[in-house]
Amino acid sequence: MKNIIEISKLSKSFPSPDGEEMVHVFNEVDLVVETGSSVAIVGPSGSGKSTLLNVIGLLDKPTKGSIEVNKQSLGSLSDREVAEYRNQTVGFVFQSHHLLPSCSVLENVMVPALAGFGKLGGDELRNRATELLKDVGLDHRLSHLPSQISGGERQRVAVARALINNPSVLLADEPTGALDQSNSNNLIDLLNQLNEEKEVTLLMVTHSVDSANQMKHAYHLSGGSLGQQR
Ligand code: ADP
Numbered sequence: 001m002k003n004i005i006e007i008s009k010l011s012k013s014f015p016s017p018d019g020e021e022m023v024h025v026f027n028e029v030d031l032v033v034e035t036g037s038s039v040a041i042v043g044p045s046g047s048g049k050s051t052l053l054n055v056i057g058l059l060d061k062p063t064k065g066s067i068e069v070n071k072q073s074l075g076s077l078s079d080r081e082v083a084e085y086r087n088q089t090v091g092f093v094f095q096s097h098h099l100l101p102s103c104s105v106l107e108n109v110m111v112p113a114l115a116g117f118g119k120l121g122g123d124e125l126r127n128r129a130t131e132l133l134k135d136v137g138l139d140h141r142l143s144h145l146p147s148q149i150s151g152g153e154r155q156r157v158a159v160a161r162a163l164i165n166n167p168s169v170l171l172a173d174e175p176t177g178a179l180d181q182s183n184s185n186n187l188i189d190l191l192n193q194l195n196e197e198k199e200v201t202l203l204m205v206t207h208s209v210d211s212a213n214q215m216k217h218a219y220h221l222s223g224g225s226l227g228q229q230r
């Protein structure tokens, strides 16, 4: 099996608010993820889980170390290539759905395809967005606004939106953190189903042991180190 993500000796530090010293979030972290796998990252609050995911998604830059995704080294990308990577190679789902309140469910799902990197447009784009909304069980809510659907449904729209550009990797940061138990279980089932059917590699930060147990592998981040649990 090929590896889609290869991370070597990755470190991230932030300057302290007074700028006097550096706060080391994680140090020389290694992580290898096989194509099509699903991986949970667990760990205490403040251990750097979001920071790690943000660095892999190039929402933030590492301090040291290397990340390869699809054999592409992320350290050497131009600004335009970074924007293209964020838009095409990875999809993001956060704890909060971040849907545009005045756009319909269907329009929200199409938004990332309008950035100019993909080839989808017009009817093709509309059809793909509709298909994805069908995959997440929301094809009967296409014209609704985010305020007119439930919290669990909004998070499903966010998942469909994350997949519109057919990313290789889905990065999910506590995607069930704002959901009740039943919606949370449904969302994890959906992510697993999409991981299998769409062959999108799933990297999920969670503090739920139940959710982590449903991923193929689990890692624990604490004290600046990442250890494999299974
Ligand atoms: P987690 O997601 O595991 O709860 P985070 O990745 O959000 O943890 O944060 C890890 C540590 O990094 C925290 O101590 C936090 O204060 C620090 N941190 C995160 N972002 C910044 C930033 N932009 N500037 C300074 N420190 C930050």
Ligand code: MG
Residues within 6 Å of the ligand: 049, 050, 051
């Ligand atoms: Mg976090």
